[in-house]
Amino acid sequence: MENNSKGSLGLLDATMVVVGSMIGSGIFIVSAEMTRYLGSSGYLLLAWGLTGVLTLIAALSYGELSAMFPKAGGQYVYLREAYNPLVGFLYGWSFFAVIQTGTIAAVGVAFSKFAAYLFPILSEKNILFEIGSFGVSAAQLVGVATILLLTFVNTKGVENAKLVQTTVTIAKLASLFGLLFLGFFLGAKAGVWENNLTNMWTAQSMEMKNGTLETHLITGWAIVPAMAVAMVGSIFSADAWNNVTFIAGEIRNPQKNIGLSLLFGTLTVSVIYLLMNVMYISVLPLQEIATAESDRVAIAASQGIWGQTGVYAIAVMIMISTFGCNNGLILAGARVYRTMALDGLFFKKAGEVNENQVPEFALWIQCAWACVLCLSGKYGALLDYVVFVVLLFYALTIGGIFILRKKRPDAERPYKAWGYPIIPMLYIIAALGLSVLLFIYKFDNTWPGLGIILVGIPIYYAVIQHKKGDN
Numbered sequence: 001m002e003n004n005s006k007g008s009l010g011l012l013d014a015t016m017v018v019v020g021s022m023i024g025s026g027i028f029i030v031s032a033e034m035t036r037y038l039g040s041s042g043y044l045l046l047a048w049g050l051t052g053v054l055t056l057i058a059a060l061s062y063g064e065l066s067a068m069f070p071k072a073g074g075q076y077v078y079l080r081e082a083y084n085p086l087v088g089f090l091y092g093w094s095f096f097a098v099i100q101t102g103t104i105a106a107v108g109v110a111f112s113k114f115a116a117y118l119f120p121i122l123s124e125k126n127i128l129f130e131i132g133s134f135g136v137s138a139a140q141l142v143g144v145a146t147i148l149l150l151t152f153v154n155t156k157g158v159e160n161a162k163l164v165q166t167t168v169t170i171a172k173l174a175s176l177f178g179l180l181f182l183g184f185f186l187g188a189k190a191g192v193w194e195n196n197l198t199n200m201w202t203a204q205s206m207e208m209k210n211g212t213l214e215t216h217l218i219t220g221w222a223i224v225p226a227m228a229v230a231m232v233g234s235i236f237s238a239d240a241w242n243n244v245t246f247i248a249g250e251i252r253n254p255q256k257n258i259g260l261s262l263l264f265g266t267l268t269v270s271v272i273y274l275l276m277n278v279m280y281i282s283v284l285p286l287q288e289i290a291t292a293e294s295d296r297v298a299i300a301a302s303q304g305i306w307g308q309t310g311v312y313a314i315a316v317m318i319m320i321s322t323f324g325c326n327n328g329l330i331l332a333g334a335r336v337y338r339t340m341a342l343d344g345l346f347f348k349k350a351g352e353v354n355e356n357q358v359p360e361f362a363l364w365i366q367c368a369w370a371c372v373l374c375l376s377g378k379y380g381a382l383l384d385y386v387v388f389v390v391l392l393f394y395a396l397t398i399g400g401i402f403i404l405r406k407k408r409p410d411a412e413r414p415y416k417a418w419g420y421p422i423i424p425m426l427y428i429i430a431a432l433g434l435s436v437l438l439f440i441y442k443f444d445n446t447w448p449g450l451g452i453i454l455v456g457i458p459i460y461y462a463v464i465q466h467k468k469g470d471n
Contacts, residue, residue: 008162014258015265018244019265020165020166020172021240022265023173023269023324025325028296028321029296031280033295034230042201051237052273054431061420062397064413066258070248070255073246073336076091076246077339079397082397083396094449096369098373102386104370105147107329109374111322114315124140134376144374146326148367154358155354157357172317175320179314187304193282208291229442239390241265246335255415280301299311330363338359350365386449391431391435392431392435395427395431398428401424402424
């Protein structure tokens with residue numbers, strides 16, 4: 001078993017990768033759309049609570065896999081070892097095509113949303129040029145610029161990336177705790193809080209038409225698909241916690257530190273996310289959460305707390321948060337492509353490292369595709385693509401625990417999945433159930449994700465044939 005005790009990253013650094021990769025843009029934006037789907041403070045908080053529980057279960061389950069395979073590549077390696085190289089490749093292919101690059105693009109777009117609050121010229125409404133139905137806005141170019149900059153920083157070595165990640169993550173945590181503290185003690189309004197808690201379990205969809213907010217009551221079992229669709233936002237916001245497993249080869253004592261960083265990181269973020277939403281409903285009426293301009297709920301909340309001056313400070317804080325999030329995503333993602341390349345399943349050059357011992361080509365090819373997605377995709381669509389595919393592979397990966405227990409009963413397991421077999425099985429059922437509901441109720445935005453996975457099958461066999469030809 002590989003055990004790199006000389007890695008560059010310690011437990012704090014690994015935990016900062018988990019926290020920094022998770023806290024990006026979502027928590028400041030997605031509660032608006034979630035409220036439009038649910039129209040209820042109770043169900044809004046329940047959606048975030050369920051997301052936190054599912055994330056924690058998944059992270060605790062991954063601890064067993066990360067301890068068994070403490071090497072770079074993370075989920076790709078787990079799927080390859082539990083199933084076969086094809087399943088591992090389909091994950092790696094989807095990871096490159098939409099999961100990691102789509103998330104990087106979505107966070108880049110979100111960065112520009114808040115940059116535009118400070119500098120309106122950078123708005124997505126400022127279209128710089130159009131060719132037919134295709135147009136490029138200033139906001140998209142800002143997102144591309146941040147991706148390019150952070151990729152360049154990461155090519156200069158893990159130490160530089162670690163410094164950016166740890167510094168920015170500590171800054172964003174301090175800012176978030178400050179926002180929570182001041183929100184609860186300075187911004188909370190008794191009337192708002194009471195109104196939002198009145199009929200808190202009465203769900204209703206909200207839609208703005210001709211300047212008027214229309215509501216439609218949700219009754220009976222209709223709340224189940226409504227919750228599933230709403231949870232796209234919260235699941236996306238809580239995703240990327242597994243990025244730390246991709247850089248296992250650069251973490252000291254990975255058998256111990258990866259599992260601990262997953263526990264500490266996901267628990268911390270889940271609690272913060274729930275508290276942020278409690279703060280939102282204590283400061284803003286539900287209607288104002290649902291209709292926040294450009295879905296910037298955090299901006300609307302801070303405006304109610306401090307007025308315009310405080311809003312600018314929050315916008316800067318969120319820009320720092322998204323910047324740090326993308327640094328963690330970019331740092332981790334390239335290690336998966338390198339592991340695939342070493343297996344002969346990705347561009348051979350992606351397996352090489354530069355003089356700074358980082359996979360530079362893998363970083364730049366990831367950057368190129370993320371920039372394409374940033375220019376072509378909208379935030380909401382990217383969320384749907386990413387979450388649907390991510391849930392499928394999370395369910396498969398945790399299913400791999402059951403398979404490996406049978407295939408390798410005598411393998412060393414320094415850490416075992418908590419609550420096995422019941423708790424991991426509950427996660428699999430929940431993840432697959434959410435995936436099915438999303439496929440039914442958000443078909444237009446989820447079938448492309450399934451299509452991307454399936455396209456990987458002929459690509460895999462073409463790669464295998466090419467390898468045989470080379471031999």
